[in-house]
Amino acid sequence: MSAADPAGQRLLVVVDPVARRVDGESVRIARDVLCAGSMAKICLPESPEEVARAVGRRGRRRTVVIGDDRALLRVVALLHRQRELAAAPLAWVPVGSLPSVSVARVLGVPLGAVAAARAVLDGVERRFGLLADDSDGIVLGGLWVPASEAGRRCAAVRGVPGAAVSARSALALLTRTGPRRGPRPGARLRVEADGVLLATGDRPVGRVAVSAPAGGGLAEVIVHPRAGHHPVRAAARTITVSGPDFRYRADNRVRGPVRARTWTALGEGWRLTVPRA
Structure with a gap:
């Protein structure tokens, strides 16, 4: 649905409280x-519960999030848990500094308040893939195991303003060569992709890097051995990582520790308004 459609111009604007504190001027402009x-x-919620109530009462309004990656993820995860995500049109005005809005660069959402707000009004809807895990969590951009400072720095620079980054390009940035902190000595991970080890x-x-699904609806998986072996690549619908307690970084957030986690690729799992090409 294009924002030129009158129905698309009925908006519920959810302004994250963190955005109001860290950059009130950008919030005002948007x-x-x-x-x-x-x-x-x-809507000016002060808690996740107030966000949930506002989104639950949105009716036919398109939900617009003003805030950083976490603010967007909170709304997307809420709709996913309610099994309403695929049918709920969303838009986003990122507010915050890198790396707190690094997901916007992957999705092709402008970082400036004016450009992002105009894209909400004049842009086009695009469907994106995501990864859903076995604890009802979601990943919009990509993840890597184990979490590392190198991964955080890659997330901060991936993509280019105003243009969506392909899954392969985003994954290349996540997995570029350079110093990294791997698993603790002796740690071993079992990685399975659609039943293949x-x-x-x-x-x-x-490390293991997994991208959110792109055009084909499959996630790309890259397993990097510790040393002396070439990376192993696969495209899969379901990916399971297990082993000693490990943490992983997803959408610039560290999660875990867990001993096993399964992610399922959902192609075209959610809808977001982005700038016209």
Whole structure:
């Protein structure tokens, strides 16, 4: 649905409290642009519970999130748990500094308040893939195991403003060569992709990178051995990583520790308004 459709101009604008504290001026600018070009209802929640209530009462309004990656992920995860995500149109005005808005660069959402707000009003809807895990969590961009400072730095620079980054390009940035902190000595990970073992757990694994699904609906998996072996690549619908307690970084957030986690690729699992090409 294009934002030119009158139905698309009825907006529920959810302004994250962190965004209001860290960059009130960008929030004000975004609100002014959105209110000037639409029938916008502004919501200023102070807690996740208030966000849930506002989104639950959105009716036929398109939900617009003003805030950083975590603010967007909170709304996407909420709709995913309610099994409403695929049918719920969303838009986003990123507010915050890198790396707190690094997911925006992967999705092709402008980082400036004016450009992002105008894209909400004049852009086009695009469907994106995501990864859903076995604890009802979601990943929009990509993840790597184990979590590392090198991975955080890659997330901060991946993509280019105003253009979506392909899954392969984003994954290349996540897995570029350079110093990294791997698993603790002796740690071993078992990696399975659609029933095929990519790592058996009998030798240390340097890292595992998984991209959210792109055009084909499959996630790309890259397993980097610790040393002396070439990376193993696969495209899969379901990926399971298991082993000694490990943490992983997903959408610039460290999660875990867990002993096993399974992710399922959902092609075209959610809808986001982005700038016209």
